[in-house]
Structures are given as structure tokens and as C-alpha cells.
Amino acid sequence: SAVISQKPSRDICQRGTSLTIQCQVDSQVTMMFWYRQQPGQSLTLIATANQGSEATYESGFVIDKFPISRPNLTFSTLTVSNMSPEDSSIYLCSVGTGSAGNTIYFGEGSWLTVV
């Protein structure tokens, strides 16, 4: 299994500011994904973080609002830009090893509250 560390685990942010969430994996993984979970809702895929190229965003999510970096096979960042209260959510990093089982693992999440 993969061990995923996310930072910060929790933060309170001011409206209009930006925050970068880091995701570190203890082993090289093929794919890394970012999800958002708004209060009381299910998980929604934001984007796939591609190593060495631009992230692939899902419908409703744009790079200007959620810039993503993935400099190597074990690390990725998600920035939530120009935050508003509607961005208050848990943001989760997940990884896929690309192995035969195709198990997807999740980090503990970063709980952001925008005030």
C-alpha cells in the first residue's frame, strides 16, 4: 500500500487569499488525483496531476482557480486560489500505483474553512 501525507491537515483561510496543499507519497506512483468534498457531499474529482505536464481538469474546474503541480512521481500540490466561502471543503489527494490490482489510496485530506 501507499502512505500519503497531506499538509496542511486543516486551515482557516481569509477570503481572497490562496492556499497550497501538498501531497507526498512514500513510493513512486503512476497517477495522482485531487478531489474535493464539500460539507455533507460526496467526493468530486478536480483533476489528474500529470508528471511533467499540465494537469487534466474535470468539467467545472479550471487551472486558474486550482493550479496543480507534479514535479516528480511522489509529490504534487494543489492551490486553491482567490478563496471564497464556497471553497470551504475537504481536499483529498489520491494515488494509483498502476499495479495489477489498481488499488487507489487516499490521503487524510486537508480541511479548509474560508472566512
Added chain:
Amino acid sequence: SQQGEEDPQALSIQEGENATMNCSYKTSINNLQWYRQNSGRGLVHLILIRSNEREKHSGRLRVTLDTSKKSSSLLITASRAADTASYFCAPPWSGGGADGLTFGKGTHLIIQP
């Protein structure tokens, strides 16, 4: 990717009872994964069942898969208060494409002491 739909959306049982939750999906799959999420936390991977398996066990968990009905079930036996959580099924990621998992609303399980 495709969405898994869990049923029921909420389930409340007494400690010690068994809890069963179901999942339906739309297209053919190679495997299906179940996750648990405690309130405000990340997802914990519970079990992966492959399309050629009809049943799989892990501790107090039993997962079944019926590919002809495109459905799966998760049974938790002898439930404990610590099992209170939301449970999600997730149809698989392809393993090669830029495609993540999609999730339904989950089953919110409450174990009454």
C-alpha cells in the same frame, strides 16, 4: 470513469447487528473497490474485489459481486461503534488513462450502542 451508487443512503443499527449496504454501477468492470470515511477524514481502502470473484472476505467484512446485475454488496458482521462512518463503492480506474474514480453519495452507517 463511472459512478457507483450506494443504497441505502443512511442505515442505523444496534451494535452487534450486521450491516448490509449495496452498490450498483453502469458498465462492465474489472474490479470494484470499497472505502470507508470517518467524519471529516480521508478515505480508507477496505477491499478490492475482482470481476472473476463472487465473494471476498476481510476480517468482519464480506463483499460480494454480481457482474450480471452490475451490483455489489458490503456486509459488516458483528458491528461496533467504531464502524460508524460513510461507506463508498468505487468502480475502477483504468490503470493507464487520465481518469479517476467517481463516487456516489455513499451509505452513512450509524451504529447505536
